[in-house]
Amino acid sequence: MTGLDKVFIGKIVNSLSGLKVEVFERGYVTVRGRQIIDIGNLADKCECLDKKFGNVERIQLKNSQILIPGFVDTHIHAPQYPNCGLGYDKTLLDWLDAYTYKLERVYRDSKFSKDVFDKVVKKCLDHGTTTACYYGPLFNSANVILTDSVEKYGQRALIGKVTMTQSPYPDYVEGEEEFMKNITEFVRHVLSRQNDLIQPIITPRFALSLNSSQMRQLGDLAESQNLHIQTHIAENKDEIRMVQETYNKPYARVYDDAKLLTNKTVLAHGIYLTDEDLDLIAERNTGISHCPDSNTCLKSGLCDVKRLLERGIKVGLGSDVSGGPVPSIRQAMKSALDTSVHLSFIKDNYEPLTYDQVFCLATIGGAEVLHMQEKIGNFAVNKEFDALIVDVDVESCQVDDVLDRTPLEILQKFVYCGDDRNVVGIYVAGRKGSF
């Protein structure tokens, strides 16, 4: 083993695809540089660690700690961070007009942009988000600043300069002549950084922000450079009515006709997708970002994630800041559980999701939605090591446990009553964060 190797020893909870978890009571993960090279259980208490691991750096977890894969936030609006907690007396379309566009317009100001983006990226990492799929603001200059912040703190991210030619604010839209030039330049900029933790993502805001020919131009650009795509779909009943009036076809078809539904597309929300929409989404192997906090705060509705999963659709979790109030995927897990329990009150024979299942959505599920499952999402040999050390014995924190718990009990406590203070260690591509 080389000097760069390290081994983590202790309780491990790993996620697997198909909503299964794998538990190592006396586990170890060995890491070389960025990559996982081995994972398993120590044979017995007396196994000689010197003999097994040689001269590598050993990180021994405490009894109150577990090692878990890093969280993937599949949908977060970085520029909306200052609006967290505001405007939840409104529903989506009024909230966008009254709060969201008004704030996003301010990102012409570089100093303000840098201040907010440093804060939001750092806060995401504090909460354990090793990979974030960001919506950025409209202006290229501010998106470059967001990319600087992500790079500075070493997060893995997809960064999407939002594209919109329609909004109530004449100074917060792009013209027909400039929107393709802007996005093409931003994509070129991100790729020129040659930072393989950061990729651009094509981001038409939603079907009411562009016309079909403009969306098609974005679809063509994504296809020509094999880029990721993200947008919103079927989030709110008024939005759906307006999409139907504008396009006179099913919502998913609007995007598919613009070549925007691919296996690298992330669709946020999807609360009101019809069976016809779901058939198309499943056929294109497109993923859905479930954003339960936002769905509740903006009173959009209850998304039945099990219905999506049963059709083989990929599902991850999104904080949807500032539709959701906290850039925390732990919080999204808790809210996904609440939503599922609430659905079980109104649906017959509905088994709610369990804490270990939402943990899978938060990790490997998110990686699948971002089409990064070959690289991240869980612990597997040859994948990159994105990981968290979670401790439930943290003084002055809501979870301050003194008993010896099993790995799954530690996970359960963290999911239901943890916060960012329980995330005591974070690694992205093998590199320890110190944020």
Ligand code: GUN
């Ligand atoms: N639909 C279009 N834009 C937005 C946005 O910023 N947030 C949410 N939640 N939905 C949207």
Ligand code: FE
């Ligand atoms: Fe959103």
